[in-house]
Amino acid sequence: MSRPPFFLLHVAAVALVFLQFSDGKVMMEYIGATGVPVKLKSVPISPNISFHFILSFAIDATPSGKPNNGNFSPYWASTLTRDSVAQIKAQYPNVKALASLSGWSLGDTVLRWYDPPNPDRWISAAFSSLSAIAATYDLDGIDIDYENFPKGNSSFAYCIGELISLLKNQSVISVATIAPFYTTVGPYIELFDRYEEVIDFVNYQFYTDRVRTPRGYLQTYRLRAAQFDAAKLLPSYEVAGRGIQGDAFFDALRLLEDSGFAVNGVMIFSADASMENDYYYERKSQDFLFNSTTSG
Secondary structure (H helix, E strand, O other): OOOOHHHHHHHHHHHHHHHHHHHOOEEEEEEOOOOOOOOHHHOOOOOOOEEEEEEEEEEOEOOOOOEOOOOOEEOOOOOOOHHHHHHHHHHOOOEEEEEEEEEOEEOOEEOOOOOOOOHHHHHHHHHHHHHHHHHHHOOOEEEEEEOOOOOOOOOHHHHHHHHHHHHHHOOOOOEEEEOOOOOOHHHHHHHHHHHHHHOOEEOOOHHHHOOOOHHHHHHHHHHHHHHOOOOOEOOEEEOOOOOOOOOHHHHHHHHHHHOOOOOOEEEEEOHHHHHHHOOHHHHHHHHHHHHOOOOO
């Protein structure tokens, strides 16, 4: 039996609303930082949520940890290959892949932002090396995770902001995120204030604040939402790590919503650790986001 045209229009309208809803929620997952043979295909992915894998890490240093003047190299787990990225993106059109820059350390060497002698040359080298990595691994974006800064740092905001802008303007990437925590808020606030228009999400590492209750989480979230854009700020969770643990995290998410915050996504560190619990927090986070009715 043929259906009247208004039925088709209704179906199309419902589909459009569904797509807009699902596109507004994002799951961020760090993966590959610890060297364990974690695989993208092992992580449960809901087709209803935008899912961003954050490959950890691309580092501006030689294997010995010496600064490399903008020449980044991938140091994530060897199981995270171009083919594995291509396969997971082909299977799930809602998946994107990002490279996280720096992280805490390379082996036993603690990594630090260093003021390059010539910032514009650093930007040029970083653009070239990251463009090559993005092409090799079919990446969609970058995440900024520098975690140590010299006193009197003067170049971080300019170098990173201009790098993101250049990568976006040249269509190398479509997504850029930043990952501050309590001791690095200063440099990241400067970066965000100057380049907010090219930064899509703030993966604030709430677990470093070491709050362990939903009420404490809400209080810290209010503080960080005032420092960054609340609509771009994602609550985060460290598997078997610091800060709030277990289902109390989801109590905190509900409390955030009850307090007027739109939970537009969740960041988890990391898939490496979640291998031990069959990705419980990834599954439950995606269920929460899908069933949530709030958005920023």
